[in-house]
Amino acid sequence: METVQEIREKSPLVHNITNYVVMNNTANALLAIGASPVMAHALEEVEDIASISSSLVINMGTLSPKWVEAMERAMKKANELNKPIVFDPVGVGASAYRTETALRLVDNYQPSVIRGNASEIMALAKMSHETKGVDSTMSSENAVDAARSLSKKFGNTVVVSGEIDYVVTGDQTTEVKGGSSLMPKVTGMGCTATSMIGACIAVNSNYHQASINGMEIMAQAGSQAETTSNGPGSFQMNFIDSLYQLS
Amino acid sequence: METVQEIREKSPLVHNITNYVVMNNTANALLAIGASPVMAHALEEVEDIASISSSLVINMGTLSPKWVEAMERAMKKANELNKPIVFDPVGVGASAYRTETALRLVDNYQPSVIRGNASEIMALAKMSHETKGVDSTMSSENAVDAARSLSKKFGNTVVVSGEIDYVVTGDQTTEVKGGSSLMPKVTGMGCTATSMIGACIAVNSNYHQASINGMEIMAQAGSQAETTSNGPGSFQMNFIDSLYQLS
Amino acid sequence: METVQEIREKSPLVHNITNYVVMNNTANALLAIGASPVMAHALEEVEDIASISSSLVINMGTLSPKWVEAMERAMKKANELNKPIVFDPVGVGASAYRTETALRLVDNYQPSVIRGNASEIMALAKMSHETKGVDSTMSSENAVDAARSLSKKFGNTVVVSGEIDYVVTGDQTTEVKGGSSLMPKVTGMGCTATSMIGACIAVNSNYHQASINGMEIMAQAGSQAETTSNGPGSFQMNFIDSLYQLS
Numbered sequence: 001m002e003t004v005q006e007i008r009e010k011s012p013l014v015h016n017i018t019n020y021v022v023m024n025n026t027a028n029a030l031l032a033i034g035a036s037p038v039m040a041h042a043l044e045e046v047e048d049i050a051s052i053s054s055s056l057v058i059n060m061g062t063l064s065p066k067w068v069e070a071m072e073r074a075m076k077k078a079n080e081l082n083k084p085i086v087f088d089p090v091g092v093g094a095s096a097y098r099t100e101t102a103l104r105l106v107d108n109y110q111p112s113v114i115r116g117n118a119s120e121i122m123a124l125a126k127m128s129h130e131t132k133g134v135d136s137t138m139s140s141e142n143a144v145d146a147a148r149s150l151s152k153k154f155g156n157t158v159v160v161s162g163e164i165d166y167v168v169t170g171d172q173t174t175e176v177k178g179g180s181s182l183m184p185k186v187t188g189m190g191c192t193a194t195s196m197i198g199a200c201i202a203v204n205s206n207y208h209q210a211s212i213n214g215m216e217i218m219a220q221a222g223s224q225a226e227t228t229s230n231g232p233g234s235f236q237m238n239f240i241d242s243l244y245q246l247s
Numbered sequence: 248m249e250t251v252q253e254i255r256e257k258s259p260l261v262h263n264i265t266n267y268v269v270m271n272n273t274a275n276a277l278l279a280i281g282a283s284p285v286m287a288h289a290l291e292e293v294e295d296i297a298s299i300s301s302s303l304v305i306n307m308g309t310l311s312p313k314w315v316e317a318m319e320r321a322m323k324k325a326n327e328l329n330k331p332i333v334f335d336p337v338g339v340g341a342s343a344y345r346t347e348t349a350l351r352l353v354d355n356y357q358p359s360v361i362r363g364n365a366s367e368i369m370a371l372a373k374m375s376h377e378t379k380g381v382d383s384t385m386s387s388e389n390a391v392d393a394a395r396s397l398s399k400k401f402g403n404t405v406v407v408s409g410e411i412d413y414v415v416t417g418d419q420t421t422e423v424k425g426g427s428s429l430m431p432k433v434t435g436m437g438c439t440a441t442s443m444i445g446a447c448i449a450v451n452s453n454y455h456q457a458s459i460n461g462m463e464i465m466a467q468a469g470s471q472a473e474t475t476s477n478g479p480g481s482f483q484m485n486f487i488d489s490l491y492q493l494s
Numbered sequence: 495m496e497t498v499q500e501i502r503e504k505s506p507l508v509h510n511i512t513n514y515v516v517m518n519n520t521a522n523a524l525l526a527i528g529a530s531p532v533m534a535h536a537l538e539e540v541e542d543i544a545s546i547s548s549s550l551v552i553n554m555g556t557l558s559p560k561w562v563e564a565m566e567r568a569m570k571k572a573n574e575l576n577k578p579i580v581f582d583p584v585g586v587g588a589s590a591y592r593t594e595t596a597l598r599l600v601d602n603y604q605p606s607v608i609r610g611n612a613s614e615i616m617a618l619a620k621m622s623h624e625t626k627g628v629d630s631t632m633s634s635e636n637a638v639d640a641a642r643s644l645s646k647k648f649g650n651t652v653v654v655s656g657e658i659d660y661v662v663t664g665d666q667t668t669e670v671k672g673g674s675s676l677m678p679k680v681t682g683m684g685c686t687a688t689s690m691i692g693a694c695i696a697v698n699s700n701y702h703q704a705s706i707n708g709m710e711i712m713a714q715a716g717s718q719a720e721t722t723s724n725g726p727g728s729f730q731m732n733f734i735d736s737l738y739q740l741s
Contacts (some may be wrong), residue, residue, distance in 0.1 A: 480734025
């Protein structure tokens with residue numbers, strides 16, 4: 001994949017404000033694909049870090065007020081400097097706090113890409129309001145309309161991930177197939193997908209294409225990892241090796 | 248195991264307020280056994296999340312005041328709604344703060360199950376006051392008396408994990424054997440045990456039996472994982488695969 | 495290695511105040527080498543934990559004000575009790591906040607050892623002020639002068655890790671070779687190195703020699719792990735197994 005080559009050559013700095021559960025895997029996935037991850041959330045430095053980075057990944061998995069404030073500062077700075085942002089509204093709909101926070105972040109700042117599962121995208125589009133925790137409870141197909149409405153409202157790209165991934169920009173919809181049935185059994189694979197998009201938008205300003213590339217990276221590495229895995233434990237490890245081996 | 252089958256069928260939402268060290272492994276262990284984990288600690292949402300969950304896992308591994316406040320809110324809500332709670336007093340006895348916090352949580356709220364190693368259970372029972380960090384420094388056998396006194400005082404189930412695990416409810420004591428000598432060499436295996444109990448009490452209101460089942464899951468997956476491991480690194484991975492393969 | 499034997503016999507308690515990304519790996523690496531890790535950062539307990547520990551590891555990877563305050567309290571207590579400290583100035587130079595914090599910590603407290611990559615050591619020595627995130631952008635050789643000036647100023651040992659590691663105490667410089675080209679592709683291997691030094695200074699008060707031993711542990715386990723790894727995912731796992739198998 002050309003994009004992978006470009007990530008490996010440029011090694012873009014990708015600034016992540018993400019959740020505690022996935023930080024290690026996200027950093028390792030970004031390193032494996034060739035990017036340079038930085039995790040930083042202190043109010044005292046997020047603007048500095050956003051300024052020297054090529055893209056910003058905002059993931060609200062284990063959100064709390066200080067972290068949300070950091071996300072807002074970093075997003076504001078990234079917008080000012082025209083740095084691309086990918087936003088992952090983890091578990092939006094599972095609590096009023098999550099929903100309010102997600103809506104405020106997309107209303108007040110301009111993420112270039114939003115990625116979630118079907119429940120999250122539908123909750124965010126106010127079409128559906130009940131999600132069961134952070135897992136998806138409906139097929140991604142049903143969420144394409146929600147994605148389109150979000151994309152048109154915010155003028156950005158919206159990705160619905162699931163067995164088939166949908167990348168939606170206005171009236172344009174692209175499907176990405178592949179991956180593995182083990183992926184939903186490993187925590188944070190969605191967060192990893194978001195970070196892969198973060199690496200791709202750092203080197204490609206066509207965000208629709210970059211999002212497709214990010215999901216293709218996931219699909220290819222996932223398919224490859226499955227062939228040598230005995231369960232979700234070995235899959236999590238093999239997935240990182242597969243990202244590293246992608247050519 | 249019937250309980251495993253039931254967890255896989257119902258996929259109960261298990262709310263975890265746990266420590267930074269183990270969050271990834273805990274989430275993966277819960278997914279591998281068939282439960283649906285959610286990690287959430289913000290004061291703004293813990294009551295909402297506790298309300299939609301089937302059980303609550305409270306682990307004070309990397310405690311701090313805001314997190315303890317979140318634990319208290321979530322425990323209060325779970326008690327009000329009669330949702331079962333499992334409490335893991337990690338490192339109780341290692342600092343005054345830990346001891347005071349653990350005692351306050353068990354005094355003010357009603358955890359259905361308390362799980363710890365021998366030192367922790369004895370410290371909590373005020374029979375022993377010195378623990379060496381978070382590792383156990385005495386055999387679990389000596390702590391059965393402490394467990395019994397705790398169980399009678401609080402009217403719940405107390406689990407002492409070690410080479411042999413003891414599940415104690417009042418005058419009833421059940422031993423669980425199995426596992427692997429590599430388990431104490433992997434960080435957070437105790438925390439994983441607590442989360443497995445959290446999955447079992449979500450589908451079985453007989454907390455003594457559910458605790459036995461949780462420890463049996465650990466013992467069986469541990470024994471299985473050891474057969475294909477070269478050390479604690481591969482054991483940690485194989486353990487997740489073994490949980491996934493348990494039938 | 496004699497030091498490894500001593501760590502395994504004494505199982506020293508190593509207190510870590512470190513970053514979210516690496517906590518799990520750091521704890522597992524310390525367990526694998528035979529030490530007893532404790533992760534604790536609450537202001538309410540860091541002094542208690544520092545007091546019962548044999549050494550203190552301070553890593554500012556995902557720093558924020560409360561955590562920095564905890565680092566200061568723990569370092570002050572460790573200094574009072576003559577417990578050795580190893581300090582890892584992750585990403586110093588990447589933001590003003592990081593630089594100020596690192597300089598304050600080394601100015602106000604006495605870490606026995608400072609370990610960083612070339613960029614970090616140079617930034618800390620005020621010889622270089624631009625680092626690209628948390629990765630090193632220059633060879634470690636160029637930083638030996640910086641390390642020497644730091645070592646002389648603070649009267650301690652400074653370690654520059656890279657393809658070749660340099661352990662510098664005053665005018666004494668020792669090289670450590672080995673390791674694997676996969677190490678920079680795994681997040682937190684530098685943090686693991688710091689924690690290995692933390693284990694070694696807990697049992698050996700010759701900090702120059704203990705730092706050499708810590709880096710030799712990394713080099714040997716890294717070389718060994720590479721022989722059975724297909725990429726950074728399996729390397730991360732095999733590295734823990736290799737630490738466990740070191741004799």
